[in-house]
Amino acid sequence: MEFFKVTLSLLVIAFLSANLSVAHPGFNVGWGGNGFGSFGLFPEFYQFSCPQANDIVMSVLEKAIAKEPRMAASLLRLHFHDCFVQGCDASVLLDDSSTVVSEKKSLPNRNSIRGFEVIDEIKVKLEESCPQTVSCADILALAARGSTVLSGGPNWQLPLGRRDSETASLSTSNNNIPPPNSTLQNLLTLFKRQGLNEVDLVALSGGHTIGVARCTTFKQRLYNQNGNNQPDATLDKTYYYGLKSVCPRSGGDNNISPLDFASPARFDNTYFKLILWGKGLLTSDQVLFTGSPRTTMELVKRYAEDEGLFFNQFANSMIKMGNISPLTGFKGEVRKNCRRVN
Ligand code: HEM
Ligand SMILES: *[C@@H]1O[C@H](CO)[C@@H](O)[C@H](O)[C@H]1NC(C)=O
Numbered sequence: 001m002e003f004f005k006v007t008l009s010l011l012v013i014a015f016l017s018a019n020l021s022v023a024h025p026g027f028n029v030g031w032g033g034n035g036f037g038s039f040g041l042f043p044e045f046y047q048f049s050c051p052q053a054n055d056i057v058m059s060v061l062e063k064a065i066a067k068e069p070r071m072a073a074s075l076l077r078l079h080f081h082d083c084f085v086q087g088c089d090a091s092v093l094l095d096d097s098s099t100v101v102s103e104k105k106s107l108p109n110r111n112s113i114r115g116f117e118v119i120d121e122i123k124v125k126l127e128e129s130c131p132q133t134v135s136c137a138d139i140l141a142l143a144a145r146g147s148t149v150l151s152g153g154p155n156w157q158l159p160l161g162r163r164d165s166e167t168a169s170l171s172t173s174n175n176n177i178p179p180p181n182s183t184l185q186n187l188l189t190l191f192k193r194q195g196l197n198e199v200d201l202v203a204l205s206g207g208h209t210i211g212v213a214r215c216t217t218f219k220q221r222l223y224n225q226n227g228n229n230q231p232d233a234t235l236d237k238t239y240y241y242g243l244k245s246v247c248p249r250s251g252g253d254n255n256i257s258p259l260d261f262a263s264p265a266r267f268d269n270t271y272f273k274l275i276l277w278g279k280g281l282l283t284s285d286q287v288l289f290t291g292s293p294r295t296t297m298e299l300v301k302r303y304a305e306d307e308g309l310f311f312n313q314f315a316n317s318m319i320k321m322g323n324i325s326p327l328t329g330f331k332g333e334v335r336k337n338c339r340r341v342n
Contacts, residue, residue, distance in 0.1 A: 137327070206272065239277075
């Protein structure tokens with residue numbers, strides 16, 4: 001009996017929500033925070049208010065990534081840097097203004113995150129088709145998934161319905177996004193702060209199967225890893241000499257090296273194979289294989305052996321990361337321009 005009551009009320013809600021969406025395109029209220037917490041985000045959120053949303057995102061991505069394959073990596077990272085700072089609320093997209101101190105100047109972001117023009121182009125197209133309906137936070141999530149798929153990685157059912165913040169936090173961006181020279185403990189702590197565990201850490205680090213990093217993010221490993229003027233002992237020798245030629249002891253800070261040099265534009269599991277061989281680029285990549293705790297080391301081995309397992313877990317962990325503290329219901333807003341509050 002209880003079951004039927006619940007089912008019936010769900011049907012009523014689904015019916016009402018469908019009608020609301022048709023009557024007021026854009027007025028698509030999520031059910032978070034009103035007692036139906038588990039309805040915060042759901043894949044069909046734009047089914048009635050903007051059914052073509054994902055097609056529009058994909059058509060812009062296809063062009064942008066064909067022009068520059070690295071763009072897929074940059075957009076995937078943008079969603080990560082959004083979600084780790086006051087939740088997936090597009091705070092990372094806000095420019096400086098009288099009320100906002102932009103996150104774009106934080107240590108992890110400065111001279112580093114990119115892809116804003118592509119997000120702008122997607123937003124302009126979405127505003128033409130479905131005015132003030134699709135949030136910038138959802139655009140980031142859609143772009144991250146689309147970039148993964150277009151690079152050869154997994155696809156997944158993406159929960160939607162995030163709304164956009166009216167604030168940003170420079171200090172949270174500095175404190176919550178892990179630095180590249182993090183210890184394993186440090187990585188686990190920063191992921192745990194977001195409700196993510198060691199499985200999520202290893203799977204999501206697999207995002208480094210595409211894209212590049214600047215010399216300044218791995219220089220410490222080449223010249224002074226532990227304050228003793230010695231390179232990181234876990235670095236494969238041949239790889240080490242190659243990296244030194246890209247990243248000299250002084251200068252060259254903005255020279256770049258692929259995170260997965262074997263297939264830098266292909267979303268696959270070679271990132272994990274490289275780690276087995278001492279060829280992870282960042283300290284934060286290689287420490288996953290240090291063995292204390294053993295769990296992350298085991299996971300690196302398993303993902304290196306089984307790409308399907310990695311793809312599955314990456315998809316699951318992306319959904320989990322995408323669920324970090326979204327604004328839903330009447331909270332936040334749907335920005336008209338992702339760079340500023342309405
Ligand atoms: C585990 C902790 C992580 C650390 C310490 C870290 C650190 C970094 C650093 C230092 C760079 C290079 C930035 C630059 O030189 O400008 C980078 C690039 C990148 N990161 Fe991470 N990252 C982490 C997790 C993630 C996650 C969870 C994702 C996505 C799922 C991700 C996706 C990327 C991508 C795709 C790039 C390449 C971007 C491009 O080429 O534009 N990273 N990361
Ligand atoms: C990481 O790099 C920062 C900035 O260069 C430095 O202050 C810090 O001590 C480094 N941390 C570790 C664990 O080496």
